[in-house]
Amino acid sequence: MIGIRRKSxxxxxxxxxxxxxxxxxxxxxxxxxxxxxxxxxxDATSIASGKxxxxxxxVSFIGYQRILEDQRIWTGYGNSILYTVASTAIGVxxxxxxxxxxxxxxxxxxxxxxxxxxxTMYFSGGLIPTYLVVKQLGLIGSPWTVILxxxxxxxxxxxxxxxxxxxxxxxxxxxxxxxxxxxxxxFISIVVPLSKSIIAVLxxxxxxxxxxxxxxxxxxxxxxxHYPLQMxxxxxxxxxxxxxxxxxxxxxxxxxxxxxxxxxYGVIVVASVPMLMLYPLVQKYFVKGVMIGxxxx
Amino acid sequence: MKKAMTLVLALxxxxxxxxxxxxxxxxxxITPEMETFTIMxxxxxxxQNGWSEKECVAFTEKQTNIHIEWIExxxxxxxxxxxxxxxxxxxxxxxxxxxxxxxxNMDSLIxxxxxxxxSAPNILQMFSDIPEMRGALTLSDGQFYSLxxxxxxxxxxxxxxxxxxxxxxxxxxxxxxxxxxxxxxxLVAFRDQDPNGNGLKDEIPLLASASSGAANIDRLFGxxxxxxxxxxVRVENDQxxxxxxxxxxxxxxxxxHQLYSEGLINQEYFTEDYQQFLAKGNAETCIAxxxxxxxxxxIILGSYVPDYTYMPLFDGPNGVTYWAREKMPQGTLxxxxxxxxxxxxxxxxxxxxxxxxxxxxxxxxxxxxENLIWRYLDDGRWELFTDxxxxxxxxxxxxxxxxxxxxxxxxxxxxxxxxxxxxxxxRITGKVEANQSYxxxxxxxxxxxxxxxxxxxxxxxxxxxxxxxxLTQFKANAIVNGITEEAWQKxxxxxxxxxxxxxxxxxxxxxxxxx
Numbered sequence: 001m002i003g004i005r006r007k008s009x010x011x012x013x014x015x016x017x018x019x020x021x022x023x024x025x026x027x028x029x030x031x032x033x034x035x036x037x038x039x040x041x042x043d044a045t046s047i048a049s050g051k052x053x054x055x056x057x058x059v060s061f062i063g064y065q066r067i068l069e070d071q072r073i074w075t076g077y078g079n080s081i082l083y084t085v086a087s088t089a090i091g092v093x094x095x096x097x098x099x100x101x102x103x104x105x106x107x108x109x110x111x112x113x114x115x116x117x118x119x120t121m122y123f124s125g126g127l128i129p130t131y132l133v134v135k136q137l138g139l140i141g142s143p144w145t146v147i148l149x150x151x152x153x154x155x156x157x158x159x160x161x162x163x164x165x166x167x168x169x170x171x172x173x174x175x176x177x178x179x180x181x182x183x184x185x186x187f188i189s190i191v192v193p194l195s196k197s198i199i200a201v202l203x204x205x206x207x208x209x210x211x212x213x214x215x216x217x218x219x220x221x222x223x224x225x226h227y228p229l230q231m232x233x234x235x236x237x238x239x240x241x242x243x244x245x246x247x248x249x250x251x252x253x254x255x256x257x258x259x260x261x262x263x264x265y266g267v268i269v270v271a272s273v274p275m276l277m278l279y280p281l282v283q284k285y286f287v288k289g290v291m292i293g294x295x296x297x
Numbered sequence: 298m299k300k301a302m303t304l305v306l307a308l309x310x311x312x313x314x315x316x317x318x319x320x321x322x323x324x325x326x327i328t329p330e331m332e333t334f335t336i337m338x339x340x341x342x343x344x345q346n347g348w349s350e351k352e353c354v355a356f357t358e359k360q361t362n363i364h365i366e367w368i369e370x371x372x373x374x375x376x377x378x379x380x381x382x383x384x385x386x387x388x389x390x391x392x393x394x395x396x397x398x399x400x401x402n403m404d405s406l407i408x409x410x411x412x413x414x415x416s417a418p419n420i421l422q423m424f425s426d427i428p429e430m431r432g433a434l435t436l437s438d439g440q441f442y443s444l445x446x447x448x449x450x451x452x453x454x455x456x457x458x459x460x461x462x463x464x465x466x467x468x469x470x471x472x473x474x475x476x477x478x479x480x481x482x483x484l485v486a487f488r489d490q491d492p493n494g495n496g497l498k499d500e501i502p503l504l505a506s507a508s509s510g511a512a513n514i515d516r517l518f519g520x521x522x523x524x525x526x527x528x529x530v531r532v533e534n535d536q537x538x539x540x541x542x543x544x545x546x547x548x549x550x551x552x553x554h555q556l557y558s559e560g561l562i563n564q565e566y567f568t569e570d571y572q573q574f575l576a577k578g579n580a581e582t583c584i585a586x587x588x589x590x591x592x593x594x595x596i597i598l599g600s601y602v603p604d605y606t607y608m609p610l611f612d613g614p615n616g617v618t619y620w621a622r623e624k625m626p627q628g629t630l631x632x633x634x635x636x637x638x639x640x641x642x643x644x645x646x647x648x649x650x651x652x653x654x655x656x657x658x659x660x661x662x663x664x665x666x667e668n669l670i671w672r673y674l675d676d677g678r679w680e681l682f683t684d685x686x687x688x689x690x691x692x693x694x695x696x697x698x699x700x701x702x703x704x705x706x707x708x709x710x711x712x713x714x715x716x717x718x719x720x721x722x723x724r725i726t727g728k729v730e731a732n733q734s735y736x737x738x739x740x741x742x743x744x745x746x747x748x749x750x751x752x753x754x755x756x757x758x759x760x761x762x763x764x765x766x767x768l769t770q771f772k773a774n775a776i777v778n779g780i781t782e783e784a785w786q787k788x789x790x791x792x793x794x795x796x797x798x799x800x801x802x803x804x805x806x807x808x809x810x811x812x
Contacts, residue, residue: 048576218374
């Protein structure tokens with residue numbers, strides 16, 4: 001009772017409006033996600049005619065069945081996990097090492113090097129020169145292209161550098177070197193253990209980018225068994241939408257047209273689940289790491 | 298379905314023991330030693346395996362001694378990849394699939410005349426079966442650089458017909474229309490007299506949608522003796538005419554606006570997407586009186602399909618009705634090209650020739666092994682059938698997994714399919730009859746498919762972009778809001794600023810070159 005009495009009318013009004021706005025914005029963000037979820041288990045005619053609003057209508061799992069039955073999806077999952085793990089490992093290792101080096105004021109040619117890095121953020125050769133480079137490296141058609149191409153981002157290096165510059169004081173290295181610690185030992189035994197939050201954030205950034213990426217795969221891969229999940233899902237989605245009036249079974253065609261919408265939402269769920277599962281694991285580092293990284297310079 | 302697919306595979310394997318007979322007039326193997334070529338293909342989204350796993354590929358390799366390294370490009374990246382290939386000069390030996398700009402990449406391709414004339418009896422037979430084919434393939438230098446691919450089924454010469462609900466007409470005591478006024482009255486009756494008997498005014502007298510090329514109402518312009526095709530031109534007495542400037546086009550617009558404003562045309566015609574359009578046709582209660590589609594079962598729920606029949610065309614108020622047919626010759630003319638990277642083009646030409654040498658091998662590619670989804674009948678014809686299609690799959694998918702589907706080095710024209718050699722499925726007979734009936738209304742002269750001059754094609758396409766942008770807006774506005782005489786005069790002026798005279802002249806020169 002005391003608590004309530006202490007609040008002025010203004011405070012109470014403020015609280016009500018505040019809560020209302022927060023709940024509203026939560027709903028605005030949450031509803032599309034929720035809609036995808038219920039649409040993916042509803043029957044397609046109800047979706048198209050706008051009947052699916054709050055609850056799934058005519059619940060059916062045919063969309064998921066169609067997606068998960070496809071032989072391609074498991075190789076796609078396997079490839080995507082492989083590409084994501086490999087490319088994230090490469091990306092995080094390179095980024096942390098580069099970011100740390102740039103954070104050290106005693107790095108020779110630091111200014112020049114960092115300008116060169118930043119230059120690549122604004123200017124790139126474009127698709128055809130990149131294609132030619134990949135070709136001359138002999139990587140066309142190889143899964144390594146997908147893993148290596150774009151596995152390190154300069155933007156992330158800058159985030160890492162800011163983190164190291166603000167959280168690893170130079171005095172730490174002076175103290176360690178008095179005890180006889182060299183650069184390598186200092187980096188591995190002191191810097192890396194102190195940087196778990198930025199490593200988690202970088203890993204999430206790289207993993208999400210690689211997981212959602214399909215363009216490199218689209219342009220450089222030559223074999224279906226190398227396709228990552230996103231491309232497989234894309235094929236299933238388009239394959240389920242296209243009308244192939246060239247064959248005898250009309251029922252199957254209609255069936256396919258009908259479930260196309262359900263498949264579309266199912267595909268979104270299937271593609272997002274692994275990343276959604278990863279997020280809670282790194283969430284506690286996320287806020288911290290990003291905030292520190294956001295202080296540039 | 299994994300189990301089902303395994304079943305299909307096992308079935309396919311057992312069937313494959315009965316191998317197709319060899320074509321008589323093809324010398325095999327093509328190369329004495331095994332030779333390897335790389336070929337880039339436009340992979341079908343429905344194909345569940347890679348091309349090297351397909352039986353037709355293995356069989357053909359054994360017969361011809363030609364081994365192919367496939368570059369499988371996903372369909373969504375196809376155009377980009379093809380352009381990249383030519384821009385970077387990183388060329389495979391051959392490219393199969395549509396989208397190769399033969400005219401502007403002529404220098405990177407190999408002219409095929411010599412090889413075809415010397416050692417490709419089946420291609421030569423195709424040229425004599427389809428007399429206009431050779432001319433259509435030939436570029437301005439008198440050589441041809443590509444071979445056609447795809448299904449060229451005669452029943453698809455008219456892509457879209459009008460399908461009318463016969464059982465509604467019987468119920469309301471109506472007869473097939475013989476002029477546009479009767480047609481209008483039928484639509485009104487469909488709108489007002491509740492033919493589906495549910496007490497609601499939910500009928501859509503004319504179901505069409507701008508979201509689908511096949512369901513487009515542009516065809517209705519034909520009742521007034523004009524046409525609105527993708528190119529916006531038609532040909533009469535060897536003269537190319539730009540149709541959106543014709544007075545008959547104005548008449549047609551007014552008529553279509555009348556239908557639209559009276560609620561006779563699907564009121565969401567311009568706004569809905571394809572899924573919403575499908576949902577209308579697939580609704581549990583039948584609501585479509587007349588529908589524009591490739592075939593009625595593409596849009597209407599299966600149980601209502603028998604209610605429909607094609608609506609025979611009739612001459613319009615100007616004494617003539619036109620209904621556009623597909624461009625002839627059918628098929629993807631730039632489908633198969635051999636690039637300058639190829640060391641032995643003759644071998645690849647003969648490889649294509651072999652695949653097109655008889656029905657056994659052609660269908661092994663196009664539909665997979667015999668007796669899986671296609672089989673021979675006792676009378677020597679063949680048919681597609683669905684007995685082996687497992688639950689949850691479709692013939693389309695099996696066709697593209699066990700075979701290649703039509704995006705392959707094959708050209709299935711009337712020698713291999715169509716009424717003379719193929720028994721159509723019962724569901725298709727309606728389409729075949731409709732196609733025959735509508736073909737009579739196709740204009741006698743039309744733009745054919747083929748290749749123009751580099752500069753002319755580029756110029757024409759550039760002009761078309763602006764013309765298209767303007768016309769889409771203009772038409773939608775005229776149909777929804779109506780059009781006055783002044784608005785039409787303004788339209789004519791706008792068209793002249795869009796350089797329609799130049800545009801038409803470019804088509805005229807194309808037409809003259811291919812006549």
